[in-house]
Amino acid sequence: MVTVWVVYESMFGNTRAVAGAVAEGLRDWAWVEQYPVDTVPPDLIGVDLLVVGGPTHAFGLSRPSTRADAQRQLGDGRVVTDRGIREWLESLADERHTPPFAFFDTRVNRPRVPxxxxxxxxxxxxxxxxxxxxRPVSFWVTGTQGPLVDSELDRARSWGRSLSTVVGPGLGRPVG
Structure with missing residues (x-):
């Protein structure tokens, strides 16, 4: 059976919810483990596909300053992770075994927001x-803190199911 890890970074809970829905769809055809980015095990041996998601901050991946801003917006004492998707991906540069990736994000659903x-x-x-x-996929939220646009979790489950087409018969080799 194919092994897929879903790794996510979430500030306000929207990306975590999408990651969970994607994992549900993946479970139709794969063994799935789900990790917040700050708890991902270091050994990727045996992983056939990495599905990675994070929130769009300042037009791209979060940085320490945008995570600090998100923590201020939360205003309830919850601690936002120090290590985001950017830092985790950079740490994989010297990894010997890196499976193929599929990426998703959450972003505000506004026209012309790059x-x-x-x-x-x-x-x-x-x-x-x-x-x-x-190709990377975006899931939409109604504002900076959310909530998700209606039906996005259904779309995330469907996308998770569709990822079976990107892992070829050789397991871990992208198709197409």
Whole structure:
């Protein structure tokens, strides 16, 4: 059976909810483990696909300053992770076994608002000579803190199911 890890960064809970829905869809065809980015095990051996998601902050991946801003917006004492998707992906640059990636993000559903954490993450992985198995996907929130636009969790489950087409018969080799 194919092994897929869903790794996510979430500030306000929207990306975590999408990650959970994607994992549900993946479970139709794969063994799935789900990790917040600050708890991902270091050994990727045996992982056939990494599905990675994060919130779009300042037109791209979060940084320490945008995570600090999110923590201020929360205003309830919850601690936002120090290590985001950007830092985790950069730490994989010297990894011997890196499976193909599929990226998603959450972003505000407004016309002409540029930027995508998923597209930035895919570009970072490509620069590190990693494999991106499919086009990045965005899931929409109504405002900075959410909530998710209606039906986005259904769309996330469907996208998770569809990822079976990007893992070829050789397991871990992108198709197409």
């Amino acid at each position: 930027g995508s954490a998923a597209r930035r993450a895919a570009a970072l992985v490509r620069r590190q000579h990693g494999s991106v198995a499919t």
